[in-house]
């Protein structure tokens with residue numbers, strides 16, 4: 001490993017001091033990608049020329065003292081965010097030929113901060129999945145173990161950060177897609193409050209749940225990246241109009257006296273014992289730091305998976321109707337007539353899991369079933385939200401596992417959609433409620449990372465980041481990195 005700092009914060013400080021240039025650090029990451037990514041497959045597109053141009057421009061700003069806090073810092077961008085002039089595939093054959101004609105607001109904000117885009121990361125097709133195996137561009141290898149999944153859908157971003165092929169990355173989380181891959185790859189990931197980060201130009205899966213957020217090795221880096229990514233956007237009708245915040249503002253405040261609720265439902269038989277153990281140690285550590293941990297009751301948690309999969313599939317069936325082979329995306333060869341064109345373009349362009357979700361969603365919304373499924377799911381969503389709201393009146397954060405298991409083996413769950421969906425038992429409720437939540441590494445089980453989740457009240461990102469940062473001050477789980485074992489340094 002090189003002598004360059006590995007964190008966003010460390011790189012930003014060194015760039016400001018002129019210890020090395022943005023071109024040098026960008027070259028360093030491009031070299032690591034070239035050396036290791038043919039095995040990991042964490043990037044779909046690497047934009048070397050574009051990256052080096054951005055880095056040179058950043059260096060000029062750093063020299064003329066025009067720089068912002070993250071000027072010249074490289075990052076990886078999930079291939080769900082539109083990037084003008086750069087292929088944006090969303091992990092799908094449908095968009096394999098799509099070069100975005102405009103940039104997502106998040107992409108524009110990262111550009112405006114003069115950060116350096118290394119490339120676009122691999123992901124489950126249209127962000128549907130928990131293992132990155134549904135990507136048209138092939139699965140991503142978990143850098144901690146050959147043959148293990150990195151989690152999904154932001155599996156490419158998680159693997160790239162864990163393997164130090166980027167110091168930080170973007171992700172999106174509809175039902176756990178930032179937190180679960182962060183947990184399985186041993187990094188930190190934050191899903192912000194719904195509405196904090198603009199969805200404009202973020203390719204839609206389930207619009208009432210989708211939320212972009214940062215992934216990095218430390219909580220401090222998440223705060224720095226969120227400062228760039230978040231903010232009101234009048235191009236997104238669900239963006240919340242609140243003043244900009246500095247998410248690093250509370251990092252240095254001690255965790256003593258903070259109240260942490262631990263739902264007993266999060267430690268049921270569904271949770272692997274070897275995942276529970278490091279989380280229990282982390283709870284003891286937080287208590288040593290002065291946090292007050294109490295057991296709480298969240299009775300409706302077991303309803304979150306069925307409600308999530310009805311609502312998210314219903315919204316996906318509507319969102320994905322735009323891929324008809326007419327306006328953009330894949331079109332079949334030599335269609336006989338318009339119906340043949342729709343049918344074959346969509347059958348060829350979408351993978352099996354995406355087609356399954358479209359079918360489930362269309363069924364749930366169809367007349368006669370709407371009340372039984374969709375409406376019921378919306379009622380459950382309200383119950384879950386109310387339950388969280390009540391619990392969060394008495395505690396500052398709710399703590400539990402991020403995922404019931406560590407990284408599983410590729411192929412293990414691909415033929416059993418329900419088993420795959422159960423990877424999300426601790427994460428989907430948070431999206432149904434629209435709350436912020438963070439996952440941080442708290443240890444290992446049989447050589448694979450274990451993540452712990454902290455859920456906060458609406459707009460309480462700074463508090464979650466504070467607890468996570470304070471925990472990372474006294475532990476070093478976030479500093480572990482996998483040895484890439486391919487003989488290449």
Ligand code: GLN
Pocket residue numbers: 127128129130152153172173174175176177178205312424
């Ligand atoms: N794994 C969940 C799903 O497949 C969540 C995906 C996500 O958050 N984008 O829907």
